[in-house]
Amino acid sequence: MTEEVRWVAADDPVLQPLIDDLARDYDARYPPTNGVPSSAELMRYPPEVFTTAQRGAFVAVLDEGLIVAGGAIKAGEPGADGRPLAELKRMWTDPGRRRSGLAGRVLTLLEQRAAELGYTGLELTTGARQPEAVALYLRHGWTPDFDPAVPQDASAYLRFTKPAPEA
DSSP, X not given: OOEEEEEOOTTOGXXXXXXXXXXXXXXXXXXXXXTBOGGGGGGSSOGGGGSGGGTOEEEEEEETTEXXXXXEEEEEEEOTTSSEEEEEEEEEEOGGGTTSSHHHHHHHHHHHHHHHTTOSEEXXXXXXXXHHHHHHHHHTTOEESSOTTSOOOTTOEEEEEEEOXXX
């Protein structure tokens, strides 16, 4: 793999495979809520929240110009110190490239960028029907706000937190 890491705008065309596959995956794993497909979550935030000006970022890991993994940061809820946490969003790896370490690479890149943007803490949520994501976050030192030993409701959002690394 000839890996290239590129920080891009949330509406950069290079991200379209990420958005399309996340939409497909969300809709396959989760039923609609009040008739609204789960993929609607992908349009919940305008592209501007992922810009440096708003303390956000979007990373694309490319191989020969094609995206193989990516993820984003936006300003989240206030942490214990009253400052906003960096909320990680849109974590994705191309289905043909999963289990190759790319998700861990994206997670590390996002954690580092959050520290560079001045965040002291991190947060994210994933769905209970994404056990591979839960395992990834646990492996990378994220603290669950739930008991991982207790089965979760299939529709539950699972929250994780972690201190940001030193910048």
